[in-house]
Amino acid sequence: MSSASLELTEAGSVRRAVLNNGLTVFVRPMRTAPLASVWCWYKVGSKDERRGQTGVSHWVEHMNFKGTTNIPRDQVKGIIEQCGGSWNGYTWIDQTTYLETATADALDRMLFIEAERMANGLYHSDDVESERTVIISELQGGENDPEQVLDTEVTAAAFKAHGYHHPTIGWLSDLQTMTRDDLYGYYRSWYVPNNATLVIVGDVDVDDALRRAEQHFGAIAAGVLPARVRTREPEQHGERRVRVERPGTTAYLKLAWPAPAASNPDFVPMLVLDAALSGAKGVNLWASFRNPPQRSTRLYRALVEKGLASSVFGALLPTAEPFLYSVTCTVSDGTPIASLEAAADEALAAVRAVGITPVEFERARHQLRARLVFESDSVTNIAHQIGYFHTLGDVDLYYGLEGRLASVTIDDIALVARAYLSPARRTVGWFQPVDAPAGGDR
Amino acid sequence: MTTAVHRGLSPLRRGLANGAAVIAQHTTTHRAVTIHASVAAGSGHDPDEALGTAYFVAKVIDRGTASHSADALGEALDGRGVSLSVGVSRHLMTFTCTCLSEDVEEVLDLVAGVITQPIFPPDQVELRRSSVITSIRQDEDNPAVVATEALMATLYSGGHPYGRRAKGTAASIQAIGREALVAFHRAHAGASTLRVMIVGDVEAGKAVTLADAAFGGWSHAGGAPLAPPPATPGRTRTTQTITMPGKAQSDIAYGFTSVARPDPRYYALTLMNTVLGQYAMGGRLGDSIRERQGMAYYVLSGFDANVAEGPLMVRAGVNPSNVARAITSIDEELTRMARDGVTASELADAKSYLTGSMPRMLETNGGIAAFLHAADFFGLGLDFDQRLPGLLHAVTLDDVHEVARTFLAPDRAAIVVAGPPPDAVGGEPHR
Numbered sequence: 001m002s003s004a005s006l007e008l009t010e011a012g013s014v015r016r017a018v019l020n021n022g023l024t025v026f027v028r029p030m031r032t033a034p035l036a037s038v039w040c041w042y043k044v045g046s047k048d049e050r051r052g053q054t055g056v057s058h059w060v061e062h063m064n065f066k067g068t069t070n071i072p073r074d075q076v077k078g079i080i081e082q083c084g085g086s087w088n089g090y091t092w093i094d095q096t097t098y099l100e101t102a103t104a105d106a107l108d109r110m111l112f113i114e115a116e117r118m119a120n121g122l123y124h125s126d127d128v129e130s131e132r133t134v135i136i137s138e139l140q141g142g143e144n145d146p147e148q149v150l151d152t153e154v155t156a157a158a159f160k161a162h163g164y165h166h167p168t169i170g171w172l173s174d175l176q177t178m179t180r181d182d183l184y185g186y187y188r189s190w191y192v193p194n195n196a197t198l199v200i201v202g203d204v205d206v207d208d209a210l211r212r213a214e215q216h217f218g219a220i221a222a223g224v225l226p227a228r229v230r231t232r233e234p235e236q237h238g239e240r241r242v243r244v245e246r247p248g249t250t251a252y253l254k255l256a257w258p259a260p261a262a263s264n265p266d267f268v269p270m271l272v273l274d275a276a277l278s279g280a281k282g283v284n285l286w287a288s289f290r291n292p293p294q295r296s297t298r299l300y301r302a303l304v305e306k307g308l309a310s311s312v313f314g315a316l317l318p319t320a321e322p323f324l325y326s327v328t329c330t331v332s333d334g335t336p337i338a339s340l341e342a343a344a345d346e347a348l349a350a351v352r353a354v355g356i357t358p359v360e361f362e363r364a365r366h367q368l369r370a371r372l373v374f375e376s377d378s379v380t381n382i383a384h385q386i387g388y389f390h391t392l393g394d395v396d397l398y399y400g401l402e403g404r405l406a407s408v409t410i411d412d413i414a415l416v417a418r419a420y421l422s423p424a425r426r427t428v429g430w431f432q433p434v435d436a437p438a439g440g441d442r
Numbered sequence: 443m444t445t446a447v448h449r450g451l452s453p454l455r456r457g458l459a460n461g462a463a464v465i466a467q468h469t470t471t472h473r474a475v476t477i478h479a480s481v482a483a484g485s486g487h488d489p490d491e492a493l494g495t496a497y498f499v500a501k502v503i504d505r506g507t508a509s510h511s512a513d514a515l516g517e518a519l520d521g522r523g524v525s526l527s528v529g530v531s532r533h534l535m536t537f538t539c540t541c542l543s544e545d546v547e548e549v550l551d552l553v554a555g556v557i558t559q560p561i562f563p564p565d566q567v568e569l570r571r572s573s574v575i576t577s578i579r580q581d582e583d584n585p586a587v588v589a590t591e592a593l594m595a596t597l598y599s600g601g602h603p604y605g606r607r608a609k610g611t612a613a614s615i616q617a618i619g620r621e622a623l624v625a626f627h628r629a630h631a632g633a634s635t636l637r638v639m640i641v642g643d644v645e646a647g648k649a650v651t652l653a654d655a656a657f658g659g660w661s662h663a664g665g666a667p668l669a670p671p672p673a674t675p676g677r678t679r680t681t682q683t684i685t686m687p688g689k690a691q692s693d694i695a696y697g698f699t700s701v702a703r704p705d706p707r708y709y710a711l712t713l714m715n716t717v718l719g720q721y722a723m724g725g726r727l728g729d730s731i732r733e734r735q736g737m738a739y740y741v742l743s744g745f746d747a748n749v750a751e752g753p754l755m756v757r758a759g760v761n762p763s764n765v766a767r768a769i770t771s772i773d774e775e776l777t778r779m780a781r782d783g784v785t786a787s788e789l790a791d792a793k794s795y796l797t798g799s800m801p802r803m804l805e806t807n808g809g810i811a812a813f814l815h816a817a818d819f820f821g822l823g824l825d826f827d828q829r830l831p832g833l834l835h836a837v838t839l840d841d842v843h844e845v846a847r848t849f850l851a852p853d854r855a856a857i858v859v860a861g862p863p864p865d866a867v868g869g870e871p872h873r
Binding site for chain 1: 448469470471472473474512513515517519520521522523525527540541542568569572573575576577579582583584585610612686687688689690691693721722723732733734736737738739740759760775791794795796797798799800801802804805806807808834840844
């Protein structure tokens with residue numbers, strides 16, 4: 001491949017190439033099934049949005065399923081199903097991504113779709129209008145979920161300045177007022193090869209896959225990227241509290257603290273701390289983040305086994321910039337939220353004071369190692385991890401996790417517990433259900 | 443576009459002396475093993491006066507066994523990174539988990555202890571009672587769950603086991619004592635209906651030996667599988683509106699009863715459902731309601747053939763002001779498909795999609811275990827993955843048209859809408 005510089009990344013047998021237009025390509029052969037997964041990642045997410053355009057990254061993602069110059073509008077959504085494939089996309093705070101997984105002989109078609117998406121989106125005005133109402137429906141569906149409502153409020157309170165403040169779906173009034181030109185301008189600015197990462201994992205030959213990537217993407221011109229929003233979150237001095245009161249049946253409690261970014265040396269000790277507090281989830285948002293082994297953890301024992309909460313869930317997500325470590329509890333029917341909060345405070349104070357025990361430490365590390373194995377069970381999941389971590393900054397953040405995990409000490413856990421779980425830096429959210437106004441036939 | 447050669451499964455099935463069945467499939471993708479087991483102790487077995495018993499049992503059954511206290515069991519599973527999920531369907535109680543291959547023997551023993559020798563400690567019964575009631579209260583606040591449960595109650599009325607609330611009610615759970623949980627387990631869980639799938643990085647013969655060691659000593663036969671009565675198809679259209687103040691979106695559940703899994707029309711219905719509400723994000727329904735009219739973030743149809751006639755259900759989430767329009771659009775799409783059937787290209791696409799997606803479905807240990815379990819439960823044979831493409835390809839346009847005419851009848855549809863009053867939500871109704 002004469003037009004690209006090549007370097008070999010040994011970890012996980014991944015080959016990395018950078019095309020002349022700046023597109024980074026990863027290829028990992030994996031011959032356990034006759035499948036290939038293609039992901040195209042863009043380093044743009046809701047944190048990069050300007051005031052008045054919240055939700056534009058996510059809306060652009062929706063528009064990028066609406067047809068391109070060479071894929072007519074009515075063929076977009078069947079184009080991969082014809083090969084038995086699945087497709088999807090998601091937008092979050094740091095990234096936007098698209099994927100297809102299908103039989104490996106559909107590799108060309110998958111690459112064609114992603115190259116079209118990068119360069120030739122149509123953005124017809126009619127489609128913008130019909131998608132506006134679809135996205136508002138998505139937002140309203142989320143508002144039916146009290147946990148999501150509380151999460152939005154807590155995140156907005158925890159970040160008063162940084163772009164992580166607003167929800168990825170955006171604020172309703174921005175969704176009502178953004179124009180086709182806002183969307184198209186954003187698309188043209190950020191959807192350039194020098195802001196993208198292409199990942200191919202599956203039953204493919206590495207050289208052949210790189211050659212095909214070059215054929216499909218090599219002619220797309222690099223672009224000049226807009227300046228990124230550089231606002232940082234000021235230091236927090238003192239607890240913040242939010243209280244949501246809406247009709248409902250169940251109360252929720254959410255505690256959140258500023259957390260280290262994925263590249264910060266404290267990130268892995270925090271992962272271990274979270275595993276000891278609420279069970280290891282691994283680091284694959286796409287695949288494995290739910291249902292952690294948690295029955296012997298501190299918070300489960302202090303809150304669920306005491307009957308105060310019916311569930312507890314800790315979340316430390318790998319992010320490009322410092323985001324949040326959060327603990328969310330479903331309050332047991334009839335328990336005052338304050339009682340649950342007091343019990344959580346007590347459990348967390350103990351960890352801040354003396355750290356975790358050697359037994360907890362070893363169990364947490366073993367759980368994390370096991371989850372790293374479990375979450376690498378398919379070409380789709382492996383491709384996700386490569387692209388996700390490269391988009392955060394460096395794929396070695398992923399391949400280095402096992403090594404970082406091996407070198408963590410129990411003292412590191414005590415240090416991060418003291419440093420990050422400070423009451424003065426936290427945001428506390430209550431969802432307090434209130435009686436609905438009278439009416440209805442239910 | 444050709445599809446890749448499907449390499450096929452090669453599972454090993456062994457009946458144990460106590461009547462249990464073990465199916466093992468060796469894979470080498472990664473160093474993990476998925477265990478997927480079931481017994482005929484689903485919510486359909488709940489006594490009429492104690493709805494939610496099976497669900498309650500599922501929440502306590504892994505909280506202490508003859509050899510492990512609740513804490514010891516939690517530590518043994520957590521220490522290996524294992525999260526055991528216990529769930530109930532209408533027919534079955536299922537136990538699933540994934541472990542590292544080096545831990546498979548110990549984890550099989552732990553899972554066997556949970557299934558065969560639970561002790562239902564009184565303190566754990568009370569703790570789980572509280573969390574089950576909280577879960578019921580959460581469901582009552584979720585318009586999608588409320589709409590779906592109400593639709594099932596309409597389609598399967600008169601106490602049919604498919605129409606009852608699987609979790610019960612706060613009152614029914616409150617009234618179920620520990621002895622009722624013990625009695626339910628004793629009456630229904632047994633080796634005669636036990637199925638154990640072991641899929642992953644363990645040689646199949648060894649997996650069967652390990653399963654025999656873990657489960658072979660269980661001499662309790664348990665109860666018979668659930669044999670639900672046939673469902674009675676609806677004769678008239680019904681519409682129920684459930685008002686849930688404070689919500690932003692309305693959930694629509696619209697459906698019919700369809701066929702039982704052994705019915706030969708199953709494959710035609712599967713293809714019809716794919717065209718109607720699955721293919722390329724929601725099929726024809728998605729194209730009309732989401733793509734062309736921009737009314738909904740989600741709209742789809744689902745088809746769940748079971749031992750008795752399962753539901754064929756359309757679901758959508760829309761702005762409250764668009765409920766009537768969305769229901770009209772569903773009526774129109776169903777009427778059109780009943781009148782004209784599907785096109786040759788739609789049928790070909792649906793066949794390509796369903797057969798071509800099998801390598802994806804069977805890529806992971808969890809996917810293989812679920813597939814083998816369903817194939818065994820419905821008596822489809824160990825080679826079902828090989829036969830399924832042929833069964834789908836044999837379906838004709840006339841077959842699909844016939845099932846569309848038979849089942850898609852808006853004048854006999856049951857419809858439930860759960861959500862806020864129509865005038866309560868701002869935002870962006872369809873213009």
